[in-house]
Amino acid sequence: MEFKTRIQFNLTPSYPFHFDGTFHKPSHFPNNLKLEEWESGKYWQTLRCGNELYGLKLESKGTAIKPKLLVSIFSKKALSKDKLLNLKVEIIWRFEVDKDLKEFNEMVKRDKIFSPIFKKWLGMRNTAQYSLYELLIIVIVLQNATVRRSQQMLDALLAKYGIKLKFDNIKLWAIWLPKALDKVSEQELRDLKVGYRAKFIKKLSQDFSAGKVDEYRLRKLSREETKKELMKLYGIGPETARILLFEIFHQDDVFDHISPWQQKIYSMLFYNKKLVSADKIRKDVQRNYGKYSMLATHYIWEDIFWRRKNEHIEWLEKEIRL
DNA sequence: CATCAGGGCCCTG
DNA sequence: CAGGGCCCTGAT
Numbered sequence: 001m002e003f004k005t006r007i008q009f010n011l012t013p014s015y016p017f018h019f020d021g022t023f024h025k026p027s028h029f030p031n032n033l034k035l036e037e038w039e040s041g042k043y044w045q046t047l048r049c050g051n052e053l054y055g056l057k058l059e060s061k062g063t064a065i066k067p068k069l070l071v072s073i074f075s076k077k078a079l080s081k082d083k084l085l086n087l088k089v090e091i092i093w094r095f096e097v098d099k100d101l102k103e104f105n106e107m108v109k110r111d112k113i114f115s116p117i118f119k120k121w122l123g124m125r126n127t128a129q130y131s132l133y134e135l136l137i138i139v140i141v142l143q144n145a146t147v148r149r150s151q152q153m154l155d156a157l158l159a160k161y162g163i164k165l166k167f168d169n170i171k172l173w174a175i176w177l178p179k180a181l182d183k184v185s186e187q188e189l190r191d192l193k194v195g196y197r198a199k200f201i202k203k204l205s206q207d208f209s210a211g212k213v214d215e216y217r218l219r220k221l222s223r224e225e226t227k228k229e230l231m232k233l234y235g236i237g238p239e240t241a242r243i244l245l246f247e248i249f250h251q252d253d254v255f256d257h258i259s260p261w262q263q264k265i266y267s268m269l270f271y272n273k274k275l276v277s278a279d280k281i282r283k284d285v286q287r288n289y290g291k292y293s294m295l296a297t298h299y300i301w302e303d304i305f306w307r308r309k310n311e312h313i314e315w316l317e318k319e320i321r322l
Numbered sequence: 323c324a325t326c327a328g329g330g331c332c333c334t335g
Numbered sequence: 336c337a338g339g340g341c342c343c344t345g346a347t
Binding site for chain 3: 146149194196197198322
Binding site: 196237260 | 327328329330331332
């Protein structure tokens with residue numbers, strides 16, 4: 001499928017703004033059938049907004065003092081005014097274009113250990129690249145699996161049910177709509193070697209297809225209410241809910257659940273020690289960064305994965321099991 | 323060749 | 336609320 005119709009507009013992000021830190025998250029696992037593409041100053045992804053699919057391209061324009069985003073939206077046919085307005089609102093929300101980082105930046109400027117890292121990524125946002133359903137699929141293939149296996153599962157699912165979209169001379173994949181799995185049996189999903197996750201994917205897709213989950217309503221709830229609603233979903237426990245709260249609902253303080261593999265990486269990052277108790281890590285991070293505990297951790301976390309692109313970090317390689 | 327844990331969650335007792 | 340089971344893979 002190719003989208004050739006294009007409409008462009010500019011957005012002015014709140015200052016300061018860090019384009020590359022915002023639109024490339026090196027800690028995310030790379031599967032082969034790509035959902036997004038990035039190079040310095042440019043970013044492409046397929047974009048789900050309601051039941052519609054678009055191609056999205058973002059480019060860094062303007063200057064460091066006056067940052068600007070050039071947004072290009074590719075679609076099958078010309079967009080109505082309403083849809084365009086909706087998309088603008090959605091893009092601003094998803095990528096935190098308007099985020100007020102003043103208080104956060106003031107706080108981390110005084111950080112005794114990590115202020116250089118916060119300075120380096122000044123203006124970075126935590127983005128919601130995906131719709132709730134899309135990220136649910138991704139986090140489910142992450143559960144109880146090594147990175148390589150997660151890649152295999154997502155690739156297999158995309159190859160069978162995904163949509164290959166060409167726009168701006170680039171080919172990317174998009175995750176199917178929930179209703180596309182209406183007539184797909186649990187066994188057919190199992191045949192893609194997703195194991196017991198087939199049941200999760202099937203049930204979740206049914207619930208979304210039946211309109212039982214309203215992402216836009218959840219955005220308006222408090223953190224605790226949203227978490228409660230998410231945990232009701234079949235296959236969604238505390239860890240998955242935490243990821244969703246941060247990466248979809250922009251809750252900056254969800255540093256409550258620390259899994260064993262994260263504990264090992266945090267121990268090295270924060271203390272340069274092999275293993276610090278999860279309880280101590282949680283208390284220290286919450287005390288140091290308060291309502292920005294997850295956002296602050298996100299900066300430090302992504303920074304080490306950026307460094308990994310150019311240097312070999314022995315202890316990290318050991319923790320990233322392929 | 324077997325055995326086992328892994329970017330968790332569900333279900334049972 | 337603790338513990339077993341779950342799918343499949345690659346590591347040992």
